[in-house]
Amino acid sequence: MVTKIVVAHDDSLWIATLNGVSHMQGKQFHNYGRAEGLSSDHVLDVHEDGAHTIWVASQQGIDHLVGERFERLEAALAASDGLPSRFVEDGSGNLYVAGAPYGLSKLENGHLLKIFDNLNVNGMIELPGHQLWCTSRHGIYKFPVESITKRLTIPDSPLDYRWVNTSDGLLSSQTSVGSPNIVQTTDGKVWVATVKGLAELDVNKWPKATQNPIVFIPGITIEGIEVPVGQSLTLSPGAHRTEITMAAVDLDAPDTIRMQYRLEGVDSGWQNTTASRAAVYTTIPPGTHRFLVRSTNSDGIWGKSDFAYDVKQQAFLYERLWFRLLLAGLALLAISVLYLVRVNVLVNQARLVLGERMQERERIARDLHDTFFQGIQGLLLRFNTGTTQLRQDEPARAIFEEALQQSDGVMLEGRELVLDLRSPTRDTTDLSEALAEVALSLRGLRHVTFRSICNGSIQALHPIIFEEAYRIGKEALTNGFRHAEASEMETEINFDRNEFRLRIRDDGIGLDRTILGDGFREGHWGLPGMRERAAKIGGRLDIWSRTGLGTEIELRIPASVAYRSRRQPVRSRVAAFLRLG
Incomplete structure (x- = not known):
């Protein structure tokens, strides 16, 4: 059974049948099938x-001839319920495919x-004026x-088309499936x-x-009322169902009017109206939204x-911006x-820890x-008494006198240590x-x-x-004078609001990377001692050094711990803040 015959540009015939395609050139046939x-x-x-x-x-599917074989345009499709596919080419050379499922x-x-x-689509032709007329089960388009x-270039743009149906005088909107089922005669009909x-x-x-339809909203229902x-329109908080009915008046062809609507901030795009021409919303976010309607x-x-048309959805208390800002502020x-x-x-x-340490040192x-120094003092007095009883030419007397002189130095150092254990006598602000x-x-x-x-x-x-910072600074200065071979050194003390900082820097030979990495030098415990002192008072000790570029040591202690004067209690600060507010 032949379904279509096409005369090609070379006057050969392409014949579509239920058993494939045949190409007739002169008296020769070439058949094409699945193979x-x-x-x-x-x-x-065809x-x-x-x-x-x-x-x-x-x-x-749709196939096109490449060489002597056909190639499929897209994957195989399901049967189209007997509705054939058709090709139509307009005057500009655009090729269209019509028919289910396309x-x-x-x-x-x-x-x-x-x-x-x-x-x-059952059939399609192009008429003058660049218009495509298509027949279908539901009328003529x-x-x-x-x-x-425009629709292919801008996907969101609506498609203009005129629907011809029984309201225009057709006895039936359903066209036949014969091919062709639409033609134009020379008189233009x-x-x-x-x-x-x-x-x-x-x-x-x-x-x-002659004119565009008049669009209006005849009715609105909220929760069925x-x-x-x-x-x-103003909606109270908690409105769950809002129905907006649309209408368009056009006396020329009222049955052909099509309408679309969109609620800004709710609908992602234009929505086609149904037969009831009503837009139903169950959830509208708080705020003012524009309800837009357009028609053909x-x-x-x-x-x-x-x-x-403006639609304002009122918000619950917890949805309002000022309330959320208030909650954020309270949080x-x-x-x-x-x-x-x-x-x-x-x-x-x-x-408290510093106070306990101070009390322990004083104890x-x-x-x-x-006890200890009093006992040592008593022993030294007895040694002194025994020494005075020896003759001047007694060899042992010279030894005892030298020992007594050394003991005086030891006692002096011991008293200095005792004084260091007690509250420092130095001016703590200097x-x-x-x-x-x-x-x-x-x-x-x-x-x-x-400097x-x-x-x-x-x-x-x-x-x-003060005492720990002083000892750390003294150790750093001693190391700089003894080992750094520096020509310049300086101390920098910063009484910042949030922290106390002590920096000691020199322009000496610097520290070896191994010493910086290990944190100490073999047989020397100055660096570990400084770090331990800093850690005990809640501070942090950092050391920067490069060979030939000098060394910088920085001690940082939080102001709340370092300064003698206590900061204002939390309750007082909060109360002051509330009073200012």
Whole structure:
């Protein structure tokens, strides 16, 4: 059975049959089937485009001839319920594919571009004025080629088309499945085969649209209760079902009017109306949203936006911006209070530890003074008494006198240690001067230019902090004078609001990388000792050094621990903050 015959550019014939495709050149036939690449032997249409490419449509797909074999355009498809696929080429050389399951598509660069998915096309022709007329089960459709091009270029743009049905005088909207079922005669009239006979369309006398329809909202219901339309709509918090009914008035062809709507901030794109022409929303976010409606005129041409209506959804208390900002502020305030309380606890714990250490040092100093040193002093007095009873020329007398002189030095050092264990007698606000005295006493080891820098408002240091910082600084200065071979050294003390910093730097030979990595030098315990002292008072000791570029040592201690004057209690700070607020 032959389904289509096409005369090719070389006057040969391409014949579509239910058993494949035949190519007749003169009296010679060349048959093509599945063995030659066809998707199916049940061929429904064959077409030669402007580039002389042969296209074949079957119920299993679309194929095109490459050399002597057909190649499939896309994967095999399910049967199309007996609706054939058809090819139509317009005057500009654009090739269209019509029929289920393709709907209306454009064939471009080997790909099918969808134009109208839900259209089961039976036949299609191009009329003057670049218009495609398609027949289907539900009527006749007129598509401007310009609108098709725009739709393929801008996918969100609506497709203009005119739907011809029984309201236009057809006895039946369902066209027949014969091929062709739509033609145009030389007088310009279009003839269409329908299931109830032959229909004549005088397209030259087709009425033109004179105006756009009038779009309005006749009714609104909220939770099933009808409310006045008004200039805008305000929804109370918690509204779960809102139904907005739309209407368009056009006296030329009211049954052909199509409408779309969109609620900004809710709908991602334009929505087609149903038969009820009602938009139903169950959840509208708080805020003001524009409800837009557009429609086609009697020629099927879409307007930009024919109607706009404001819909305001009121928010619950917990959804309002000021309430959320208030909650965020309260949460931030609570976090700040907790942070201050935690800092206060840590500061008190640190001060308690320092106080206990101070009390322990004073107890040890007191015990040494009252017991150990008193006992040693008694022994020395007895040795002195025994020495005075020896003759002047007694050899042992000289030995005892020398030992007594050495013991005086030992006792002096012991008393200094006891004094160090007690609260320091130095001025705790002048660490810079104390370290400068250390540098002055060390100038006998090496001539070094020394500078002392003090930044910020001087604060009184806690006695333990002062003593440990002093010992760390003294150790650093001693190492610099003895080992660094420096020509310049300086101390920098910073009384910052948040921390206390002591820096000691020199321009000497620097430290070896191995010493920096290990943290100490073999047989020397100065660096570990400084780190231990810093850790005991809650501080941090950092050392930077490079060979030939000098060394810098920095001690950092939190201000809440370092300074003698306590910071304002948390309760007082919070109360002051609330008063200011």
